[in-house]
Amino acid sequence: MAMTLREILTRAQADGVAIGHFNVSDLVLLKAVFAAARQLQVPVIVGASEAERAFVGVRQLAAWVRSLREEFDYPIFLNADHTHSLAGAVEAARAGFDSVVFDLSALPFAENLQQTQRAVETLRSISPAIIIEGEIGNIGSGSEIHDNVPASALDLTSVGDAKHFVESTGVDVLAPAVGSSHGMTRSVADGHARKHLDLARIRDIKAATNVFMTLHGASGTQDEDLTNSIRAGINIIHINTELRIAWKQGLLNGLARADHELAAYKILPAAVDSVQAVVSARLRLFTGRGQE
Numbered sequence: 001m002a003m004t005l006r007e008i009l010t011r012a013q014a015d016g017v018a019i020g021h022f023n024v025s026d027l028v029l030l031k032a033v034f035a036a037a038r039q040l041q042v043p044v045i046v047g048a049s050e051a052e053r054a055f056v057g058v059r060q061l062a063a064w065v066r067s068l069r070e071e072f073d074y075p076i077f078l079n080a081d082h083t084h085s086l087a088g089a090v091e092a093a094r095a096g097f098d099s100v101v102f103d104l105s106a107l108p109f110a111e112n113l114q115q116t117q118r119a120v121e122t123l124r125s126i127s128p129a130i131i132i133e134g135e136i137g138n139i140g141s142g143s144e145i146h147d148n149v150p151a152s153a154l155d156l157t158s159v160g161d162a163k164h165f166v167e168s169t170g171v172d173v174l175a176p177a178v179g180s181s182h183g184m185t186r187s188v189a190d191g192h193a194r195k196h197l198d199l200a201r202i203r204d205i206k207a208a209t210n211v212f213m214t215l216h217g218a219s220g221t222q223d224e225d226l227t228n229s230i231r232a233g234i235n236i237i238h239i240n241t242e243l244r245i246a247w248k249q250g251l252l253n254g255l256a257r258a259d260h261e262l263a264a265y266k267i268l269p270a271a272v273d274s275v276q277a278v279v280s281a282r283l284r285l286f287t288g289r290g291q292e
């Protein structure tokens, strides 16, 4: 019997490593993430935002991931990333998702807290084992290339808010705003700049809440900041923009190389390889595996 996501998170925390979370919205991305994780023999989470789920289909995505888990007896888990409504969260829970990021962080704090509390009760009644993540502070939106640093990236989570939110809602996982943000600025995408994290804040929030913590919008963050964030208390790290860049570049390479080719299965492996290389490098960093 394979381990549950809760057991995997508990073990990762004890081992001082983090679980990589990678967004998928097609079979190329899913194949790449699974191949990279399997090669390193580390557990992995694939996630899909509401828009990504709408493209693949909620139940179809759940079936893909479940089929991999069952056929290979592998710890691959599925997360409903950034879910902004209870209806969307319920749909994912019923489809068999292992976790839900219930994200009402755009609402005033008190309202976010109250509605997240209600979502936790509802989701647990559907799936007692489901992992529920709440989000406070603001980490921007859109895993794209932005022209400017989002002003919201500066609105960091306070320790007091984090403690109050976790105790009141009963979430399993907290996503605080600690310096990373969704997407990348042009200079980060070009490699001229890196994102930096508020490590002391991560440590203080962890000490005050003692829950699992997720780092969102980690694409383009200094490697050393990421490994230090794991030591400070981060358990799950989300990478999306880096994958999107690799996916598009790999697809363009595949098309250019196979000028007279029409078969998808001959063109798309270049995109799988390109994404797999990024996932593999990130998993090595998060787990220390394969770096010796």
Ligand SMILES: [Zn+2]
Pocket (backbone or CB within 6 Å): 081, 082, 182, 216, 217, 238
């Ligand atoms: Zn996110």
